[in-house]
Amino acid sequence: xxxxSNDPFLLRVARGEVLDRPPVWMMRQAGRYMKAYRDLREKYxxxxxxSEIPEVAIEISLQPWKAFQPDGxxxxxxxxxxxxxIGIDMDVAEGKGPIIYSPIRTxxxxxxxxxxxxxxxxxxIKPILQxxxxxxxNKSTVLGFVGAPWTLAAYAVEGKGSKTYSIxxxxxxxxxxxxxxxxxxxxxxxxxxxxxxxxxGAQVVQMFDSWAGQLSPQDYEVFALPYQQRVFQQVKxxxxxTPVILLASGSAGLLERMxxxxxxxxxxxxxxxxxxxxxxxxxxxxxxxxxxxxxxFGSKEFIRDRIxxxxxxxxxxxxxxxxxxxxxxxxxxDNVAFFFETAKxxxxxAV
Ligand code: CP3
Numbered sequence: 001x002x003x004x005s006n007d008p009f010l011l012r013v014a015r016g017e018v019l020d021r022p023p024v025w026m027m028r029q030a031g032r033y034m035k036a037y038r039d040l041r042e043k044y045x046x047x048x049x050x051s052e053i054p055e056v057a058i059e060i061s062l063q064p065w066k067a068f069q070p071d072g073x074x075x076x077x078x079x080x081x082x083x084x085x086i087g088i089d090m091d092v093a094e095g096k097g098p099i100i101y102s103p104i105r106t107x108x109x110x111x112x113x114x115x116x117x118x119x120x121x122x123x124x125i126k127p128i129l130q131x132x133x134x135x136x137x138n139k140s141t142v143l144g145f146v147g148a149p150w151t152l153a154a155y156a157v158e159g160k161g162s163k164t165y166s167i168x169x170x171x172x173x174x175x176x177x178x179x180x181x182x183x184x185x186x187x188x189x190x191x192x193x194x195x196x197x198x199x200x201g202a203q204v205v206q207m208f209d210s211w212a213g214q215l216s217p218q219d220y221e222v223f224a225l226p227y228q229q230r231v232f233q234q235v236k237x238x239x240x241x242t243p244v245i246l247l248a249s250g251s252a253g254l255l256e257r258m259x260x261x262x263x264x265x266x267x268x269x270x271x272x273x274x275x276x277x278x279x280x281x282x283x284x285x286x287x288x289x290x291x292x293x294x295x296x297f298g299s300k301e302f303i304r305d306r307i308x309x310x311x312x313x314x315x316x317x318x319x320x321x322x323x324x325x326x327x328x329x330x331x332x333x334d335n336v337a338f339f340f341e342t343a344k345x346x347x348x349x350a351v
Pocket of ligand 1: 026027028029030031032041047074075076077078079080092093094095096097098145161208210249326
């Protein structure tokens with residue numbers, strides 16, 4: 001396929017080209033901090049409706065595109081969206097997040113799960129991704145995303161978000177074969193889903209291992225890393241040209257190990273200085289991040305200084321500018337606009 005100068009900016013940098021400023025997008029850029037999103041939420045109170053009715057999901061995905069022209073436009077969805085398609089029913093509750101009605105606790109339940117068939121169980125994904133590509137053309141890059149096996153297993157086993165992860169850790173440390181059975185099945189279905197998103201138009205895919213930072217590094221090597229590898233290996237076997245990003249929240253103790261996942265780009269949070277992250281990841285690994293989302297509560301001068309500091313520390317090659325995690329719901333839209341404007345006006349000389 002090769003690199004074409006018609007390709008959008010973020011995709012070119014993700015594939016290794018050196019351009020004169022870093023591409024920029026924001027995790028959770030579609031969502032609650034935007035008035036347009038809150039207004040639409042009144043009309044469609046169910047998260048599953050908002051993310052599974054193509055016209056609504058398309059409109060929400062495009063709200064930040066229309067307001068700020070980021071270099072990346074991410075599919076509006078959730079990491080738990082594919083679970084019903086493998087036999088795990090769920091909902092996403094307002095203010096709480098995912099709810100799994102019958103949490104997975106036994107080997108019999110895992111035997112009853114079935115491989116994902118995206119055409120059948122996720123019929124809304126193709127029209128959404130096709131419409132996003134159509135709308136942004138080569139002016140922005142369309143990103144898909146999935147949850148990683150460990151993080152989806154945490155929701156499936158706990159039944160909801162958790163502070164301690166006691167139930168899944170009990171399983172991991174007292175009966176690991178059940179958990180490995182679940183992680184393997186999830187990895188294969190997640191790989192199928194990533195390939196499907198790419199076939200439908202996603203140009204870069206990010207995998208969220210949001211709860212991998214809850215594991216000690218030695219347990220990360222047993223319960224998270226091998227399954228990240230299993231997903232990325234399967235995806236690279238059929239789609240070697242599509243860049244993949246890996247994020248784990250609270251990953252400061254895991255960065256070196258994350259380079260073994262097979263990801264092309266590691267998303268770094270603000271608990272690590274970007275210059276240190278660069279050193280620890282090695283000069284061949286591309287990076288994404290890593291402003292504290294709270295920076296967007298600061299003054300315009302403060303936001304600008306932090307952008308410049310991050311961009312200098314990351315260097316001009318293989319960096320996608322982003323927050324270290326999702327934008328916070330209370331963030332002023334004006335500051336988000338300023339963040340994008342400042343980032344898009346950077347150039348190599350000024351930095
Ligand atoms: O980035 C984007 O703009 C795409 C949208 C997106 C959502 N969820 C929409 C959403 C993305 C990328 C996700 C991923 C996701 N979902 C993750 C990984 C990212 C991370 O934060 O580490 C996780 C862990 C989930 C699970 C989940 N879904 C949580 C923890 C919550 C938040 C609960 C809350 O209300 O604070 C959700 C619900 C959710 N998913 C919302 C949005 C916009 C908020 C609910 C709403 O708007 O009504």
